[in-house]
Amino acid sequence: MLPAGHDDPFAQFKVTFFEECAELLADMEQHLADLESGSYETETLHAIFRAVHSIKAGASAFSFARLVEFSHKFEFLLDELRDGKLAVEPDLVETLFRGFDVLSDLIGFSQNGEIVEGSYGQDALDQIERFLAGNGGAGNGSSKNGSAEDDQGLATVAAAASASVDAGEAAVEKDNSKHFRIEFTPHEAMYRHANEPLLIIRELKDLGRTETTIDISRLPSLQALEPEDAYFSWVFDLWTTHEREDIDEVFEFVIDDCDLTIVTLDSTDEVVSVDVSPCRVDADEDDGFGFFVDVSAVSAGTVSAIEVPKEEKPAAAAAESPAASPSPAVSVPAAPPAGSAQAGGSAASAVKAASIRVDVDRVDRLVNMVGELVITQSMLAQEIELGAQMSADRVGTGMDELSMHIRELQENVMSIRMQPVKSVFSRMPRIVRDVSKKLGKKVRLVTVGEDTEVDKTVIEELADPLTHMIRNSLDHGLETPDERREAGKAEEGTIRLSAEHRGGRIVIEIIDDGRGINREKVLSLAKEKGVISADAQLSDNEIDNLIFAPGFSTAEEVTDLSGRGVGMDVVRRNIQSLGGRVSVQSFPGKGTRFRLMLPLTLAVLDGMIVGVADQKYVVPINSIIETVRPPKKDVEMLVGGGSVIRIRGDYIRVLPISQVFGLEGGECDPSKGLVVLAETEGGRAVGLLVDALAGQQQVVIKSLETNFKAVEGIASATILGDGSVCFILDIDGLSKMKIPEEKLENRRVVAGKKQTNQNDNIAAGVAAE
Amino acid sequence: MGKRILAVDDSKTMRDMVSFTLKGAGYDVFVADDGVNALSALEGEEVDLIITDINMPNMNGIELVQKLRGNPRFRATPILILTTESDDNIKQQGRSAGATGWIVKPFVPEKLLKVVGKVCS
Numbered sequence: 001m002l003p004a005g006h007d008d009p010f011a012q013f014k015v016t017f018f019e020e021c022a023e024l025l026a027d028m029e030q031h032l033a034d035l036e037s038g039s040y041e042t043e044t045l046h047a048i049f050r051a052v053h054s055i056k057a058g059a060s061a062f063s064f065a066r067l068v069e070f071s072h073k074f075e076f077l078l079d080e081l082r083d084g085k086l087a088v089e090p091d092l093v094e095t096l097f098r099g100f101d102v103l104s105d106l107i108g109f110s111q112n113g114e115i116v117e118g119s120y121g122q123d124a125l126d127q128i129e130r131f132l133a134g135n136g137g138a139g140n141g142s143s144k145n146g147s148a149e150d151d152q153g154l155a156t157v158a159a160a161a162s163a164s165v166d167a168g169e170a171a172v173e174k175d176n177s178k179h180f181r182i183e184f185t186p187h188e189a190m191y192r193h194a195n196e197p198l199l200i201i202r203e204l205k206d207l208g209r210t211e212t213t214i215d216i217s218r219l220p221s222l223q224a225l226e227p228e229d230a231y232f233s234w235v236f237d238l239w240t241t242h243e244r245e246d247i248d249e250v251f252e253f254v255i256d257d258c259d260l261t262i263v264t265l266d267s268t269d270e271v272v273s274v275d276v277s278p279c280r281v282d283a284d285e286d287d288g289f290g291f292f293v294d295v296s297a298v299s300a301g302t303v304s305a306i307e308v309p310k311e312e313k314p315a316a317a318a319a320e321s322p323a324a325s326p327s328p329a330v331s332v333p334a335a336p337p338a339g340s341a342q343a344g345g346s347a348a349s350a351v352k353a354a355s356i357r358v359d360v361d362r363v364d365r366l367v368n369m370v371g372e373l374v375i376t377q378s379m380l381a382q383e384i385e386l387g388a389q390m391s392a393d394r395v396g397t398g399m400d401e402l403s404m405h406i407r408e409l410q411e412n413v414m415s416i417r418m419q420p421v422k423s424v425f426s427r428m429p430r431i432v433r434d435v436s437k438k439l440g441k442k443v444r445l446v447t448v449g450e451d452t453e454v455d456k457t458v459i460e461e462l463a464d465p466l467t468h469m470i471r472n473s474l475d476h477g478l479e480t481p482d483e484r485r486e487a488g489k490a491e492e493g494t495i496r497l498s499a500e501h502r503g504g505r506i507v508i509e510i511i512d513d514g515r516g517i518n519r520e521k522v523l524s525l526a527k528e529k530g531v532i533s534a535d536a537q538l539s540d541n542e543i544d545n546l547i548f549a550p551g552f553s554t555a556e557e558v559t560d561l562s563g564r565g566v567g568m569d570v571v572r573r574n575i576q577s578l579g580g581r582v583s584v585q586s587f588p589g590k591g592t593r594f595r596l597m598l599p600l601t602l603a604v605l606d607g608m609i610v611g612v613a614d615q616k617y618v619v620p621i622n623s624i625i626e627t628v629r630p631p632k633k634d635v636e637m638l639v640g641g642g643s644v645i646r647i648r649g650d651y652i653r654v655l656p657i658s659q660v661f662g663l664e665g666g667e668c669d670p671s672k673g674l675v676v677l678a679e680t681e682g683g684r685a686v687g688l689l690v691d692a693l694a695g696q697q698q699v700v701i702k703s704l705e706t707n708f709k710a711v712e713g714i715a716s717a718t719i720l721g722d723g724s725v726c727f728i729l730d731i732d733g734l735s736k737m738k739i740p741e742e743k744l745e746n747r748r749v750v751a752g753k754k755q756t757n758q759n760d761n762i763a764a765g766v767a768a769e
Numbered sequence: 770m771g772k773r774i775l776a777v778d779d780s781k782t783m784r785d786m787v788s789f790t791l792k793g794a795g796y797d798v799f800v801a802d803d804g805v806n807a808l809s810a811l812e813g814e815e816v817d818l819i820i821t822d823i824n825m826p827n828m829n830g831i832e833l834v835q836k837l838r839g840n841p842r843f844r845a846t847p848i849l850i851l852t853t854e855s856d857d858n859i860k861q862q863g864r865s866a867g868a869t870g871w872i873v874k875p876f877v878p879e880k881l882l883k884v885v886g887k888v889c890s
Contacts, residue, residue: 010789012789013782019781020782050779050824050826053824054780054783054824057782057783057874061874193864193869194845194846194867194888195847195870199888203887252870253870253887256864
């Protein structure tokens, strides 16, 4: 089951770990926001603690030393917080946010295998230290102590493993074997903890030759016997080549619940070492599990019956047995292992998360559905077998059922990929908080419809555009408290972020109650930057949407908070690449509304199959407004190629698809073919002239870029029921394509050939997928 | 027949690592993500060993151990708690609640198997 040649048996769980981290971080961010707003419960504090705790545990399993180190400190602070030793106050919340940032970054670095600068996150650590120091200083000290232990734990885990394997082998009695006498008297509590003396005895026997004496003198008469009390004691003589540590290990879980005396005898049976137990010290750092006897402080020849204070132990042990390995005593500096561990983890963690968690309910529904399919299938098979008596009716019914079940199955399978937008929405309060603070604005974020579900791929791509738009609203949309007061508004501005399903798409709106878009400024800027011509006449709505135009982004925006130098044109491009649309509507003085419309999934598409010459193409149903055959009087042929048709007073450009792709024999006269009116991203309509509508169908999207290369006017490909490859038209791309009349004849031939080649190539590529 | 082990942890990573290691060694493993779900997973189930994390929502590991020890069915079932090095205090709480022993995270597979073998063989 292990990947061949891989050293780390747990490497395969890294993917799970990082997925889990992402979830924990999202939850944690939400909890932190709750903390800040004051609407939290004790459980919120516990949940934050658990998140960091889990991250730490996972990180140490994969030896992400820096992450372990940081989360350990952070956890300590959170522990104080949940125990009520620290109060939730603004400064502390600020520190928690800063800690959260560093934690997220360290996780990111670990995931990408990046090496972290030694000083990274130091400010957060300093802040944390300050709070711990302010809290009496005790926490500070032990947190440092703990950190050193952890580092040590990482460094010696491998050594401990090999040591323990050796210990597991039955000892061969050699001349240098030692003789131990072990007196073991269990207390009743030992049984209450479900420890079994027989297992202990068996383990002891594995260490070497034993002679066992059992003392049953305490055993009462049957009448007086309490079944759950302990009555036996044992004396073992053990000759073994193993060390004292291995014997201690056998008794590790029971040391508190028994009287245990271990005496080392030399060959002449003289006592050389006595250890009166219990000697209550935890020394488990070296071995990865519990010990109650301090193995490193008690070396051969030492008589030790005193309890060694825990805090002093590492130092004491270091002094006594510096070479003892594995020993918890040597404190390894954090930095060097940090670097190497990070580098070591890089190769395996380069794989990004590619699995999803699914509700058991959904899986159950799928299983049911498949069951139904099997039943229908066997019913059909039976009907066909009956042959002669086969009634077309019943087969027909069977087919109907079959298609119904398959449709349901498909819907359900698709729903597996659906996730609530919450994971993206939950990041926004943080952004609003940080940005508004920097800008000195008071902002309240209201989120609605977080449970609206959308395909996982869409969710992943949504975070960046959404973040940018929220920042934009904070920066440009909302006014400062003073300005708002003057305008007669409440000082606190509101941003409403909402999501809902509408017509098979998800609609996300960002509405602010700010000043709205300054159309004069936008218009003059657009003219200045040459985005539009100086004499252009635009409607209000068109002016508003200029902010999405490429090249419009202002210099101030680049240096501004977003600091990433991207403008709204990038947002629009991102959204469009997801097959979505973004628009803005401004109400001067009252606010601005951004609306994102996205497909629910990127995997399938509802398409209208259209016939053009001998080819078929798919037009996304979502973009189709209507299909018309315009009367001749409404068609105007253009000099530059193509034509326009008049519909309800509007002139709409018509692209003859056959000409665009250089196909022979396609209809070029709109009044003889069919014009599919489709909406472009800008909200304008464009007419696609086709020969026929061949039907509506859900198609599975196959990427052209992956299997071939991007082709102008084509969004992607699909495979039809008969196995042929079919292109899905890119409406927006098409609407921008120009076909100069004079080159048309040439194009036809050349492009026609090219087209055939492309088809073949794609067919090969898609089929090979 | 392999011994049956219930692994309880709110972290999927940990659950996966524990069950992967134990299954690889021939144990029969089932999992739960918190104390409450552990108790319902145990309804009508036989189990030879329970390994539980401490920090979990709804019902933490300490409460789970207490609940189990209060139930005659699980009085003699070994329970190991999964804990981190800094949890000395918690470890003691686990003991007084009735846990059999503990495993320190992070663990290497050999160590986990060894400790499991100690209390369940």
